[in-house]
Structures are given as C-alpha cells and as structure tokens.
Amino acid sequence: MRKIGRVLAAGLVLLMVSWMLGGCARQSAKPEPAKEIAFTFVNTVDIPSIDPAEMNDEASTLCVVNMYDPLLYPKVAEKSMEAGPHLAEKWDISPDGKTYTFYLRKGVKFHDGSELQAEDVQFSMVRMLTMKKGVSWLWSAVLKPENVKVIDPYTVQFVLNEPYSPFLASLTQLFIVNKDLITKNIKPGEYGDMGDYGKEFLKNADAGSGPYRFESWQRGSQLTMVKFPDYFKGWKPGQIDRVIYKLVPEEATVKMMLKSGEADMVNQWLTAETFAEFKKTPGVVVAENPSTQLFHIAMNTQKKPTDNKDLRLAVAYAFDYEQACRDIFNGAVQAQGPVPKLVWGHNDQVPVVKRDLAKAKEYLARSGYKPGQVTLDYVYVNTLPVEEKVGLLLQSNLQEIGIKVNVIGQPWVKMTEMATKPDTTPHMMALFISLRYPHPDAHTYGMYHPSSWGSYRAASWYKNDRVTEVLDKARRAVTPEEQLRYYREAQALVVEDMPSIYVANTIHRVAFRDWVKGYVDVGLLGYDLAFYNLTIEKPAK
Amino acid sequence: MFRDYLVKRLLYTVPVLVGLSLLIFVLSRVIPGDPVRLALGPEATEEQVQALRHELRLDRPLAVQYVHWLAGVFRGDLGMSLRTRRNVAQDLREFFPATLELTTLAMLVAIAVGVPLGVAAAVRKDRATDHLSRILALCGVALPRFWLAILLQLLFAYELGLLPLVGRGPGPRTQITGLFLLDSVLTLDWQGFWTSLKHLALPVISLSLGSMAQIMRLTRSSMIEELRKDYVVAATAYGLPRAVVVYRYALKNAISSTLTVVGLSYGFLLGNAFLVETVFSWPGMASYGVQSVLYKDFNAVVAVTMVVGVVFAVANFLVDICYGYLDPRIKYGEE
Numbered sequence: 001m002r003k004i005g006r007v008l009a010a011g012l013v014l015l016m017v018s019w020m021l022g023g024c025a026r027q028s029a030k031p032e033p034a035k036e037i038a039f040t041f042v043n044t045v046d047i048p049s050i051d052p053a054e055m056n057d058e059a060s061t062l063c064v065v066n067m068y069d070p071l072l073y074p075k076v077a078e079k080s081m082e083a084g085p086h087l088a089e090k091w092d093i094s095p096d097g098k099t100y101t102f103y104l105r106k107g108v109k110f111h112d113g114s115e116l117q118a119e120d121v122q123f124s125m126v127r128m129l130t131m132k133k134g135v136s137w138l139w140s141a142v143l144k145p146e147n148v149k150v151i152d153p154y155t156v157q158f159v160l161n162e163p164y165s166p167f168l169a170s171l172t173q174l175f176i177v178n179k180d181l182i183t184k185n186i187k188p189g190e191y192g193d194m195g196d197y198g199k200e201f202l203k204n205a206d207a208g209s210g211p212y213r214f215e216s217w218q219r220g221s222q223l224t225m226v227k228f229p230d231y232f233k234g235w236k237p238g239q240i241d242r243v244i245y246k247l248v249p250e251e252a253t254v255k256m257m258l259k260s261g262e263a264d265m266v267n268q269w270l271t272a273e274t275f276a277e278f279k280k281t282p283g284v285v286v287a288e289n290p291s292t293q294l295f296h297i298a299m300n301t302q303k304k305p306t307d308n309k310d311l312r313l314a315v316a317y318a319f320d321y322e323q324a325c326r327d328i329f330n331g332a333v334q335a336q337g338p339v340p341k342l343v344w345g346h347n348d349q350v351p352v353v354k355r356d357l358a359k360a361k362e363y364l365a366r367s368g369y370k371p372g373q374v375t376l377d378y379v380y381v382n383t384l385p386v387e388e389k390v391g392l393l394l395q396s397n398l399q400e401i402g403i404k405v406n407v408i409g410q411p412w413v414k415m416t417e418m419a420t421k422p423d424t425t426p427h428m429m430a431l432f433i434s435l436r437y438p439h440p441d442a443h444t445y446g447m448y449h450p451s452s453w454g455s456y457r458a459a460s461w462y463k464n465d466r467v468t469e470v471l472d473k474a475r476r477a478v479t480p481e482e483q484l485r486y487y488r489e490a491q492a493l494v495v496e497d498m499p500s501i502y503v504a505n506t507i508h509r510v511a512f513r514d515w516v517k518g519y520v521d522v523g524l525l526g527y528d529l530a531f532y533n534l535t536i537e538k539p540a541k
Numbered sequence: 542m543f544r545d546y547l548v549k550r551l552l553y554t555v556p557v558l559v560g561l562s563l564l565i566f567v568l569s570r571v572i573p574g575d576p577v578r579l580a581l582g583p584e585a586t587e588e589q590v591q592a593l594r595h596e597l598r599l600d601r602p603l604a605v606q607y608v609h610w611l612a613g614v615f616r617g618d619l620g621m622s623l624r625t626r627r628n629v630a631q632d633l634r635e636f637f638p639a640t641l642e643l644t645t646l647a648m649l650v651a652i653a654v655g656v657p658l659g660v661a662a663a664v665r666k667d668r669a670t671d672h673l674s675r676i677l678a679l680c681g682v683a684l685p686r687f688w689l690a691i692l693l694q695l696l697f698a699y700e701l702g703l704l705p706l707v708g709r710g711p712g713p714r715t716q717i718t719g720l721f722l723l724d725s726v727l728t729l730d731w732q733g734f735w736t737s738l739k740h741l742a743l744p745v746i747s748l749s750l751g752s753m754a755q756i757m758r759l760t761r762s763s764m765i766e767e768l769r770k771d772y773v774v775a776a777t778a779y780g781l782p783r784a785v786v787v788y789r790y791a792l793k794n795a796i797s798s799t800l801t802v803v804g805l806s807y808g809f810l811l812g813n814a815f816l817v818e819t820v821f822s823w824p825g826m827a828s829y830g831v832q833s834v835l836y837k838d839f840n841a842v843v844a845v846t847m848v849v850g851v852v853f854a855v856a857n858f859l860v861d862i863c864y865g866y867l868d869p870r871i872k873y874g875e876e
Contacts, residue, residue: 046832048580049626056582133593137586190596203627219625219635221708221824248707248822252691256699262706411574436584454587 037536039240039516041529042248042263044270047223050214051202052175053127054134058268061526066225066243068175068208069232071102071121072168074438074522076533081292081438081522082344083169087116087176087209097163097478104154108232110178110209118156122148123179125158127197138170138437163476165483169439172524178207211532212243222246231532238517238535258284258511264536265512265519272330278511285516290333291508292340292435292523294443297378297394297501298459300429302422305374310367312498315376315428316353317360318397325504328389335502337491338433338443342505342523345440347488350495353502360401371402379418380430382409387430390503394428419456429459432506438524440487445471448494460499467493513538550861554854558847565846566607569839570599576837580623597621610843620840624833629844632829637848638719639709640818640825644810646722646741647749652803655753659760659799660792666765674757681754687816690747694820697743707822710740744821748814752806756799763795793867800867804860808853 047059055064073086088102108116126145128136147159160167182198185205189196198207206214209232212225223245227235246263248254251270257263259281278284299306299315306312325332333341337350364371378394380387391407398405408426410418418424436442445452449471452458467490474486495502508521510528515538521528577593578585594600597620598609610620619629662674698706713725713733722741725734767773768791776786815827826845833841 046624048624051626054626056584132586132589133581135584137584137589140586140588199626218709218824219627219632220829221822246707246822249828250687250691250820250822253694253707253820253822256694257706260699260702260706412579414574416578417575455584 036241037239038242038244039264039531039534039536040244040246040257040262041265041267041531042246042254042257043267044247044249044251044254045267046220046247046249047217047245049203050206050217050223051199052124052134052177052208053131053136053197054199055175056134058526058529062529063223063225063245064175064208065210065526065530066212066532067206067210067214068177069108069116069210070172071174071176072171074172074524074527076520076522076527076530079520079522080344081342081435081524081527083172083438087121088171091168093478095478097165097476098160100158100160100167101151102156102158104156105232106154108209109230110181111206111213111228112178112181113230114178114180116176116178116209117153118150119153120176120179121156121174122150123182124176125174127177127182127194128174130191130194131197131199135173135436138166138173142167163478165475165477166437166439166441169437169441172527173437176209177202178209181207211530215242220247233532236535238537240531240534240536243531258513261513263513264516265510268508268510270509270511272509275509275511276330283514284511285514286509286511287519287521288331289508289521289523290340290342291506292342293506293508294335294338294340294433294502295329295332295390295504295506296335296338296431296433297390297503298429298431298447299499299501300422300425300427300459300461301463301497301499302461303425303427305367305369306376306427308367308369309497310363311369311374314360314363314367314401315398315403316498316501317356317363318401318403319353319394319501319503320355320397321353321503322355324390324393328386328393329504329506332504332506335505337495337502338447338500339440339487339491340435340443340505340523343435343440343443344438345484345487347491349488350491353498355397357400364401364403372404374402375404375406376427377406377408378428378430379408379410379415379426381412381415383412384430390430394501416456419459420454422453422461425459425461428501429456431456431459433457434525435523436525438522440491441475444487444490444494445475448490448499462494462497462499464493464497547858547862550858554858557854558850561850562611562843562847563607565843566610567603569837569842570603570606572837574837576623576839579837597623610840619844622833622838622841624836624838624841629840632841633826633844633848634719636824636826636829639823640811640814640827642720642722643741643744643748643818643823643825644807644814647745647810647814648752648803648807650745651749651752651756651806654749655756656760656792656796656799658753659757660764660787662757662761663764663768664787671761674761678754678758681750681757684750685816686747686751687820689750690743690817690820693743693747704742705740708740709824710736712737744817744823747820748810748817752802752810755802755806759799759802760792760795763798764791767791767795796867797864800860800863804857807856808849811849811852 043059045059047063049055049060050063052064052068055061069087071088072083074081075084087105087108089105090103092101104118110116125148129140129145142160142162142164143158149157151157185201186195186198187200191197204217211228211231213228215224215226217223225243227241248257251274254266254270255274258266275286279286299312301307321334325334334352336352337347339346378391380391388409395405395407433443446457448462448467450463450468453461470486470490474483474490477483477486512519515536516534517537518534520533577590581589581593598606613620617630622629622632625632658674662671665671694706697704712721713728713730715728717724717727721737722734725737773786773791776790814825815831818825818828830845833845
C-alpha cells in the first residue's frame with residue numbers, strides 16, 4: 001500500500017510540474033518549416049469519406065474539391081456558379097441533346113506524376129455509376145456505363161439515354177480519379193473484376209490531380225492536406241501550403257479557436273448568435289451571402305384538405321414571411337418561388353406573396369371550408385429548432401383565420417419515409433432544399449415533376465399536366481436560352497397553384513481571420529472552401 | 542479457493558456479455574428510422590438504398606444478421622461503420638486507446654488526489670482541511686463536466702495560453718499501443734511525452750473532478766468510522782506513529798468501499814467521457830459512440846457498447862481481486 005501511495009504521489013507531482021511548466025514549452029512537437037503557410041479550417045462536422053464516389057455532404061465535398069479536379073468548374077473568378085471549362089477545355093453537344101463530347105486539357109498531372117487522360121474520365125464516371133453511391137443519382141437515370149466512350153487520349157464522349165439539360169452543370173460534381181493508381185490498389189470486393197473499386201485504398205489516400213495532396217487523417221480529429229507543387233494551374237505567393245481540417249464539435253471551443261487565431265476559418269454550421277458575436281470581434285470577418293438554399297413548407301396536394309387550391313392560398317396569405325425571415329432566419333431573404341434567387345434560371349417575375357389576412361379569409365371562404373373546420377399537421381425535423389419556430393409562427397398565424405395547426409417534430413429519416421407515399425405525407429412539411437448542381441432543374445423538375453414523386457423534395461405530390469410538359473421540354477432543350485425560357489415558365493405556373501409556402505432563401509455565413517483573402521461563395525456546396533482560391537496576407541504561423 | 546472464485550467470476554461474465562450483445566444488437570436494429578437513407582444522404586435513389594442495404598445484409602432476417610455478426614466478431618470483423626465507411630474494429634483500434642488513456646489517467650488522478658484528501662479531511666474533521674475538501678467535493682459533484690472543461694479552456698488555453706485548446710497532439714514518433722504517454726516512454730520520445738501530457742492535462746482535470754469528489758467523500762466517511770475503532774486507539778496508545786496508524790492500518794480497512802466506487806466509476810467514465818471529449822475535440826471512443834448513436838450507425842453502437850461492457854466487467858473483476866488483497870477475511874470459496 002505504501003509503495004502504491006509513493007508511486008501515485010510521484011505521478012501526481014510529475015503531472016503538476018508538467019502543467020506548471022506547460023507554458024514554457026512550444027505548443028507543437030513537430031515544428032513546421034519556416035516559410036510554409038499553414039491554414040487551419042475548423043468544422044463542427046466530421047468527414048465521412050474522402051472518396052469522390054462517396055461524397056454526399058459538405059465535409060466530404062470540400063475534401064474532394066481540394067484534392068481532385070472536376071471535369072467542369074463553376075466560374076468562381078466571375079463570381080458565377082455556371083459550369084465553365086476546367087479539365088475539359090471545350091465541348092460539343094449533338095443537336096438531339098444526347099451526345100456530349102469533351103476535349104481535355106493536356107499536361108494535367110495526377111499527384112503520382114502520371115498524366116490525366118480520357119481513360120481516367122471514363123473510369124471515374126463508370127466507377128461512380130457502378131458503385132451507386134454519393135452523387136451517382138445525378139446520372140444514374142440518364143447514362144449507362146457502356147455509353148461513356150474514349151475517343152482518343154484527350155477526348156471523351158457521353159451518350160445519354162435521353163436529353164438532360166442539367167448535364168453540363170452536373171459535371172461540376174464529377175471528380176476525376178487516377179485509373180492506374182486505383183486499379184493497382186484494388187482489393188477483393190463486391191464489384192466483380194474491379195474488386196472493391198479502390199474503396200479501401202481511398203480511405204487513407206487520394207488519387208487526384210487537385211491543388212492539395214492527402215497527407216494524413218486522424219479520424220475524429222484532423223485531416224491534413226499539403227500543396228501539390230505540379231498543380232496544372234500553378235502557384236503564386238501567398239497561397240496556402242498546408243491545410244489542416246480540424247474537427248471540433250463544441251461551438252464554444254470553435255469560438256475560442258477563431259478569436260485566438262488558432263483557427264483561420266470556421267464553418268457555416270454555427271448559430272446565428274455566434275456569427276453575431278464574431279462580427280463584433282476585432283480581426284474576424286464574417287462573410288454573409290444569400291445562399292442557394294430554399295426553405296419552404298411543402299403542402300400535400302393529394303391529401304384533404306390541402307388538395308384544395310383556395311385553402312393552400314389562404315394558408316400562404318396568412319403566413320408572416322417578414323417575421324420569419326427577420327426573426328427566425330436572422331436576415332434571410334423571402335423566397336420568390338421555388339428556385340432560389342441566386343441560382344441561374346430564377347424567375348424574378350414570379351409574384352411574391354405577402355401576409356394579407358383579408359385575402360387569406362377570402363380564399364378560405366372560397367375553399368368551402370369554414371373557420372374552425374380545418375386542422376392541419378405541420379411536420380418538421382426534430383433536431384432543427386428553426387423549423388420548429390416556423391411551425392409555431394405558422395400555428396399562431398393560421399389561428400387568426402380559424403385553422404388549427406398541429407406542430408409535430410420527427411427524425412429526418414422518418415420524414416423521408418413519410419414522403420414516399422401521398423397518404424403518409426403530412427399536410428405540411430418543413431423542408432430545406434440545397435443546391436447540388438448549378439441548375440434550376442433540381443428546384444423545379446426535382447420538386448414538381450411526377451417522376452420525382454416519392455422523394456422528400458416532391459412532398460407536395462404536385463401534378464399539373466402543363467407544368468409536366470414544360471419541364472419535359474426544359475430537360476430536352478439544348479441551348480441555355482431555350483432551357484431558361486421553359487424553366488421560368490414552369491416556375492410561374494407552379495407558383496399559381498401554390499403547392500408550397502415559399503418562405504426564405506437563407507443566408508450562408510462563414511467566419512475567418514482578416515488575414516484570409518479571396519473568399520468567394522458562388523453558392524455551390526463545398527466550392528467556397530476550395531482553399532487554392534485563398535491567399536494569406538500574414539507571415540506563416 | 543480464491544482461484545476457483547476467480548474462474549467462476551470469469552465464467553459468469555460470458556452469459557452477461559452474450560446477453561448484452563443480443564440486447565444491444567436487436568435494439569440498434571429495431572429503433573425507428575432508416576440508417577441507410579441517413580448514410581446515403583437525402584438525394585439517394587431507391588436503387589442506391591437497396592444496394593447498400595444488401596451490402597450490409599439488412600435485407601436478411603434479424604437472427605441471421607446476429608449469427609453473421611457473432612461469427613465476424615471472432616474473426617475481428619465488427620461490420621462496416623455507416624459513418625466512417627470503415628470496419629468498426631479499425632475505428633475502435635484508433636479511438637479506444639485515446640479514451641482509455643484519458644479515463645485511466647483521470648481515474649489515477651482522482652484516486653491520487655481523492656484518497657489523501659479524504660484521509661486528511663477525516664483526520665482533521667471539522668477543521669479547515671475538512672471544510673476545504675467538502676467545498677472541493679461539492680464543486681466536483683455539482684459542476685457539469687463540460688462547463689468546467691470550457692472554463693478551464695478559457696483560462697489555461699485562451700487567456701493564459703499555457704496549454705493546448707483542443708486535440709490529442711501529434712503524439713510520439715512511433716506508436717505501438719496507441720496510448721501516447723506509454724508509447725513515448727517505450728520509445729524514449731520525451732518530446733512526444735511532454736506534448737501528449739500537455740494535451741491531456743485539461744481533459745484529465747475536467748474528467749477526474751467528479752470521481753475525485755466521490756472518492757474523497759467516501760474515503761472520509763469510512764475513515765472517520767475506522768478511526769473511532771478500538772484498535773486505532775490501542776495502536777495510538779502503544780505509541781505507533783500517527784501516519785502508520787492512519788495509512789497502514791485504518792486506511793487499509795476503510796478503503797474497500799472506495800474501491801467499489803473506483804470499479805464502477807471507471808466503467809462509467811469510459812462510456813461517459815463524451816462531453817469532455819466533445820469540448821476538447823478528443824478523438825476518443827466515447828464521442829465516437831455518441832456520434833454513432835445519433836447517426837444510427839448500428840454496428841458502431843453495438844461495438845462501443847460491448848467494449849464498455851467488457852471494460853466494466855474487467856474493472857470490477859480487478860476490484861474483486863483487490864478486495865482479497867486488502868481484506869484477508871474474505872473467503873470467497875465459502876460464499
């Protein structure tokens with residue numbers, strides 16, 4: 001016992017001395033090279049995967065954006081989300097809108113030094129379609145693996161099953177992997193000859209050509225990427241040499257890290273109150289941009305009583321948009337129809353509904369329902385307080401015209417299940433719709449075309465033959481002008497029927513230290529965090 | 542006798558662990574919500590969902606899934622994590638040592654501080670030391686761990702800049718067990734040892750305070766009772782030094798109840814370190830477990846629960862062995 005006591009006492013003394021002397025020693029055991037520019041990005045969200053075929057959220061997308069190159073890249077320099085040349089320098093589209101031929105840039109190197117060629121592009125798309133993960137849903141309905149063809153080492157062709165106007169935009173999500181490197185590293189797996197398609201290998205490595213190479217990943221803690229000196233777009237002074245992605249789930253800790261300068265940039269998922277605090281902090285910049293995210297309340301048009309258009313209009317006119325945008329979404333912009341204002345193809349002629357109780361009562365009278373007769377269910381994601389607040393506001397607003405609202409919280413997974421059938425979909429469902437590819441298609445075809453029924457996006461179960469026809473034509477249209485005309489027409493027609501309460505286009509906020517320059521948000525998930533576009537005007541840490 | 546007892550206790554743990562695995566396996570799979578949809582993201586098509594469901598064998602009956610899982614456990618395959626997309630065994634190899642190191646050190650600090658303070662409080666009952674230890678114990682029990690953690694961060698990391706704000710540090714150059722302090726000692730990497738120790742300091746203090754308070758109060762009350770006994774009076778009357786009477790005789794008899802708390806607290810700390818791990822962004826198993834629950838990552842939930850269960854069983858088994866050492870009157874075989 002005495003011995004144990006002595007050992008414990010010695011341990012305790014050692015520990016205390018360590019703490020007391022802590023400040024004298026350097027914080028890091030591995031000093032960085034003198035002139036290296038290191039950049040710490042802090043996120044509260046963990047990275048599920050760094051494999052381009054598996055990316056489906058912001059954290060994985062930002063890693064992929066930094067380590068790989070997409071075939072087409074949004075025109076960030078022009079502050080536009082429109083897909084522009086990148087690995088593909090130019091392209092042709094056949095008159096029937098089905099065949100797309102891309103001509104690749106020569107001399108682009110992968111991180112292992114080999115050249116990126118058409119075979120790699122073909123391999124990347126086929127891998128995506130075969131693995132059926134990540135964003136493969138973008139192409140799975142319109143493209144068969146055998147229809148991706150290599151014409152020559154620098155030309156690749158995609159032959160679609162049918163015209164699909166968002167195709168070019170969707171290629172901002174096709175990141176090219178190194179075919180040779182992956183095929184050398186395949187392990188036995190579920191994809192026949194291709195084994196595991198390199199899935200296991202890409203858990204601790206990259207196979208890209210992007211500006212940063214994978215260096216290390218301590219799961220649940222941090223991921224480090226370092227500059228790829230041979231990046232095809234070259235380097236200029238002030239750009240970041242080393243990116244450290246730190247996972248810090250606790251918001252209070254994130255605040256301390258940015259304020260103390262331990263973090264250079266923090267993510268968008270912090271509360272509005274935290275960003276308000278950052279705005280008052282010297283040396284911290286908060287970038288606020290209207291986002292390309294729509295928050296709407298989908299009304300089930302195939303369930304009584306929301307199948308009644310006049311009742312839907314009564315609900316839409318009773319809702320207080322101003323209060324929702326100001327107090328709940330902290331300065332968001334009221335949505336104008338389904339397509340967010342920033343997205344190419346948004347129709348700015350669509351009428352914006354304002355709260356008008358007289359009109360709401362008039363529409364209610366027209367609907368045939370009397371005040372006190374109607375009870376509606378409003379279902380929201382139970383982990384999102386914002387949606388609950390909207391529900392409570394809606395409840396109080398509709399009470400004024402004699403409509404009762406039950407505000408019901410559900411887990412997200414349960415909500416997606418509910419949205420698979422019209423009779424299980426509630427009267428009203430609170431939904432955030434994010435933009436995955438820079439095109440109005442996702443907010444129109446994906447929400448209001450009958451072929452999208454069953455997805456949470458189409459929770460309105462909307463059907464209007466004219467709208468269906470226009471959306472079909474929009475997908476078949478080849479020229480951007482023609483596409484624009486149809487998508488705008490579709491938006492106007494949809495809003496007339498009011499299948500949703502279009503509440504807000506939310507604000508996208510990111511905070512960083514004032515030495516970080518060049519931040520641009522074009523509204524496309526993950527691309528604002530392409531660290532190659534940033535420069536640091538401060539000596540290396 | 543003692544050996545038989547130990548064998549018997551070891552055998553008892555087998556049905557307990559099998560029962561635990563069955564319970565948590567079924568619970569993790571029948572809770573509402575579709576983990577596959579959650580993992581694939583909101584845009585996933587039905588075809589994608591079905592493909593992953595098949596890959597994870599979720600389209601088979603529950604009993605078949607359990608048998609397959611159990612067979613996998615013996616091969617070291619704990620199934621794929623939906624969140625990290627890796628085998629859960631691989632995740633645990635990475636996350637478990639971080640939590641083990643944190644909780645073990647926290648427990649050692651709790652014992653090293655709690656026991657002497659408890660003894661001092663009992664010896665100097667109703668005097669300043671006793672009152673001070675009472676205040677410390679009250680704070681330790683009443684202050685939420687995460688709040689204390691944030692306060693410590695604010696003071697030592699943000700304001701004074703003495704200790705690191707988050708993380709575990711880079712660790713020693715060569716890693717053997719994944720326990721950074723131990724690995725640093727084994728490889729004689731003193732720089733790594735120093736860095737790891739600094740990263741451990743604040744999380745360990747935050748985590749240990751609650752257990753330290755419990756140990757302190759329990760030791761105090763047992764010691765007060767023990768110090769009143771006749772043998773203590775007799776030993777003192779014989780002129781034995783006070784320290785010998787208190788630490789060698791009284792404490793040895795009083796420590797049994799504290800030991801029980803240590804055994805229980807250790808398992809508790811292991812599973813409940815997540816608040817401290819979250820604040821300090823500590824890449825440990827507790828926060829991994831909580832994230833897995835939120836994500837409905839069923840294979841990870843089962844594995845973390847089983848690890849906590851096994852550690853709980855082992856800790857209490859070791860406590861039983863210590864009872865035998867401390868109190869020779871215990872005749873296990875006669876139970």
